[in-house]
Amino acid sequence: MKWEEFIEACRQKEIGCSARQQEQFVRYAQLLQEWNEKMNLTAITEWEEVLEKHFYDSLVPFAGMPLNTVHLCDVGAGAGFPSLPLKIMNPQLKITILEPLNKRVVFLKEVCRELQLDNVECLNVRAEDYAKEHRESFDLVTARAVANLRMLAELCLPLVKKNGIFVAMKGAAGFEEQVQAEKATKILGAELERAEEVHLQDGSARVNLTYRKVRSTPPQYPRAYAKIKKNPL
Numbered sequence: 001m002k003w004e005e006f007i008e009a010c011r012q013k014e015i016g017c018s019a020r021q022q023e024q025f026v027r028y029a030q031l032l033q034e035w036n037e038k039m040n041l042t043a044i045t046e047w048e049e050v051l052e053k054h055f056y057d058s059l060v061p062f063a064g065m066p067l068n069t070v071h072l073c074d075v076g077a078g079a080g081f082p083s084l085p086l087k088i089m090n091p092q093l094k095i096t097i098l099e100p101l102n103k104r105v106v107f108l109k110e111v112c113r114e115l116q117l118d119n120v121e122c123l124n125v126r127a128e129d130y131a132k133e134h135r136e137s138f139d140l141v142t143a144r145a146v147a148n149l150r151m152l153a154e155l156c157l158p159l160v161k162k163n164g165i166f167v168a169m170k171g172a173a174g175f176e177e178q179v180q181a182e183k184a185t186k187i188l189g190a191e192l193e194r195a196e197e198v199h200l201q202d203g204s205a206r207v208n209l210t211y212r213k214v215r216s217t218p219p220q221y222p223r224a225y226a227k228i229k230k231n232p233l
C-alpha cells in the first residue's frame with residue numbers, strides 16, 4: 001500500500017491523518033526497520049507492507065469507536081500492534097501494554113519516547129499474571145496474532161471491565177476459531193457483538209472479532225498458562 005493509498009483508505013474509514021501523525025508513522029516505521037536489524041521484532045519491515053499490514057490493519061477494527069476517554073490494554077503487543085497506531089491517531093487514549101519479551105518492551109518504550117506518546121505503560125509481564133491484581137480494569141482489551149481464540153479469551157477477558165470490549169484480531173481462520181471458542185467466551189462472560197472480515201491488497205483475509213463483556217468472569221480464571229494450554233476452555 002502506497003502512502004497516498006493509506007491516507008485514502010483511512011479517509012474512507014473516516015480516520016483523518018494530520019501532518020504530525022504522518023510524521024509519527026514515518027518515524028515509527030524507521031525505528032521498526034533500525035531495531036529489527038538488531039532483534040527479531042517483525043517479519044514485515046518493507047515500508048509499503050508496514051503501512052498496510054501493521055498500521056492500516058491496526059486501525060481498521062476500531063474505526064468509528066470513540067477511543068479518547070478509553071483505557072486500553074494490548075495483550076502481547078510485540079512491536080506495538082495494534083495499540084501504538086491507535087495511540088498516534090487518538091492522542092488522549094490511555095494504554096497499558098503487556099508483553100513478556102523484555103527486548104520488545106525496551107523497543108516499545110523507545111518508540112513512545114521518540115514519538116512523544118504519553119500515557120502508555122509498557123509492562124514486561126504475561127497477561128495471566130497481570131490479571132491476578134488487575135481484574136476487570138480495562139474498557140477495551142485488544143490482541144492481534146497472540147494465540148488461538150480459546151486460549152486468548154482466557155488471557156484477555158478477565159482483564160475487561162463489565163460492559164467493556166475485547167477485540168481479537170485474527171487471520172483467515174477467525175470465523176472457525178470463533179465457533180470453537182463459543183463455550184469459552186460464554187463461560188468467561190462475553191457475547192460476540194461483531195465479526196468483520198477485511199481483505200488486504202494481496203488478497204489475504206483478516207477477521208476481527210468484537211466481544212462485549214456482559215457478566216463478570218468467574219474468579220477461577222485465568223488459570224496458570226500451562227493449564228490454559230493443556231486444557232483450553
Ligand SMILES: C[S@@+](CC[C@H](N)C(=O)[O-])C[C@H]1O[C@@H](n2cnc3c(N)ncnc32)[C@H](O)[C@@H]1O
Nearest residue numbers: 075076077078081098100101126127144145146
Ligand atoms: C506473534 S506476536 C504478535 C505481536 C503483535 N500483537 C502483532 O500483531 O504484531 C505475539 C506476541 O504475544 C506475546 N505473548 C505470548 N503469550 C503472551 C501472554 N500470555 N501474555 C502476554 N503476551 C503474550 C509474545 O511475546 C509476542 O510478542
